[in-house]
Amino acid sequence: MTETTTARRVAIVTGGSRGIGREVALRLAAEGQAVVIAYAGNQADADATVAQITAEGGSALAVRADVADEKAVLALFDAAEQEFGGVDVVVNSAGLMILNTVADFDLDALDRMHRTNIRGTFVVNQQAARRVREGGAVINVSSSQTRIATPTYAAYAASKGAVEAISLILARELRGRDITVNAVAPGPVATDLFLNGKDEATIERFAKMNPLERLGSPEDVAAVVSFLAGPGRWINGQTIFANGGVA
Template identity: 75%
Template sequence: MSTPQRVALVTGGSRGIGRAVAARLAADGLAVAVVYRSQQAEADAVVAEVVAAGGQALALRADVADETEVAAAFDAAEAAFGGVDVVVHAAGLMILQPVVDLDLDALDRMHRTNIRGTFVVDREAARRVRAGGAIINLSTSVTRLALPTYAAYAASKGAVDAISLVLAKELRGRDITVNAVAPGPTATELFLDGKDDATVERLAQANPMGRLGTPEDTAEVVSLLAGRGRWVNGQTVYVNGGMA
């Protein structure tokens, strides 16, 4: 009897870490639903790359904070591929401001995407993911690095850690793992936006490895958690090259 193909749904899958995760999981043999909010051309490009390499993929539009749109994305993935085994929630918003100057509208926007979005995606994942599956939420190492201007973003991602660890316990008996993956400074458009070369170099040299992370560094760990790493559950896994 052949083993049914496993299926992954990746939010934020059109760019940055999400894109690298989608590509890696496809290379691992999973069919991949690439969920995007506004970057359709980029999402279509990811799908084209996966298909050209012999894999299966489709692009699905959804605002991760909209429960109706997220449910529709899961419906479409199940209709196309037969089910969902792995959910990687990589969609996120980062706005950096000192607390004293914090724009509360910006705080609300991050709350909606990073916190409400995680609840919405994880709630649907908890209802749909098949036994033997995994739910993986993208967090950040700045929750403990405590870098200036990152308070609001780190607070929203601290919520992601809490949601992940609690959900792992709530899914007792389902054979579904739930973990958060917390990258350090990573060379993505999201991270590099607004930073001058000196700031980027300073952050790179603050790492014992002497460089920024790459999206592929994080995708390697997600691949483990999505596949053979079944004894890692209810954890925040820091993927940051040793930054303290």
């Protein structure tokens, strides 16, 4: 039987310097995993996250990597293997969110967002498929907007629909490898990515969408990711909607 403990496992967390990714990195490190934090440009936040993990007795490394750049992602996985001996868990939390109506959406912005959200997910998952060890887990971050379908979210939701498709098909392609692949689809979460540009009335409206009548926290989502990264071995090829009960 495959051991399911997270002790001495090694995790790569993209987008790990801020928001949901940061909380995932902190959670996995607290559970005993060595964590490689991939960041796009915010080295100060990435270094601060590493410093917090090491101050609390954990092991962590920050690596700059554009998730859509296959050479950078290759180097990211190389760094994890060289520093910690292998890769067991990959959490792809890196993403962009740009909002506008379909009629008014800037196509250059569309390409930029989809480069990170779709190509980036594909590139990270490609390396994960090649290099995650037996008993490992791949968790991609989607969005409940694939169901909620709020106006102005079409381009973003489309990119996250692709994330879910990649996750399901990769789970099936890894048959016989004892590696699970799932997506986690948060609802509105109180991160800079979500809060930026929204007034108080809009934030309150989103908070009331679920029966718990609050925004999610990064810790709420990190708890779900932690389960999938460790004991949740019988969940595979699924999208878990972590949104407090939004329909």
